[in-house]
Amino acid sequence: MNTSIERAHPIVEAKNYLLSTLLNKCPRCRQGNLFVNSNPYQLKGQVTTMHEHCPVCNQPTEIEVGFYYGTGYVSYALSIAFLVTTFVAWKVIIGMTFAIDDYRMFYWMGTAFVLLFALQPVLMRLSRSLWLSWFVKYEPDWKNNPLKKPERINSDQIKNW
Numbered sequence: 001m002n003t004s005i006e007r008a009h010p011i012v013e014a015k016n017y018l019l020s021t022l023l024n025k026c027p028r029c030r031q032g033n034l035f036v037n038s039n040p041y042q043l044k045g046q047v048t049t050m051h052e053h054c055p056v057c058n059q060p061t062e063i064e065v066g067f068y069y070g071t072g073y074v075s076y077a078l079s080i081a082f083l084v085t086t087f088v089a090w091k092v093i094i095g096m097t098f099a100i101d102d103y104r105m106f107y108w109m110g111t112a113f114v115l116l117f118a119l120q121p122v123l124m125r126l127s128r129s130l131w132l133s134w135f136v137k138y139e140p141d142w143k144n145n146p147l148k149k150p151e152r153i154n155s156d157q158i159k160n161w
Helices: 004-008 017-022 067-093 104-135
Strands: none
Touching: 017 104, 067 104
16 A cells, blocks of 8 residues: 555665664765775875765764764774684684693784784774764655754864864
């Protein structure tokens, strides 16, 4: 049964939150890229340089001055989760004892910290994407619902820290 209301407002299938966050997409429309460069390992520019607004829905990426200071906590939690995961995987796959002559613990530490160092650009971007997604609500009908002007933006203080 198709009524005129259903035809006027088609049900938009919500895009996957986890996938859009992992791909660093805008949390409002889940389509636009948050970062200027899609490659986190192109280290010539800044790894965390973001668009000022989403290129698709025009959502500001900096909601207030110093907004991304909280991402340090998120990055720390992601790093600890990575270390715990590698420890458990190492213990299950390779095994580990805490004997004096067993060096497998040090092999795990070396491997885990090298991998963690190599993953830092990805973790920094992921923490920014997660942080922004916790404060910006997904809007499936973003084309018809314009943005409200953020009350906490002081245009004189943007990029001032």
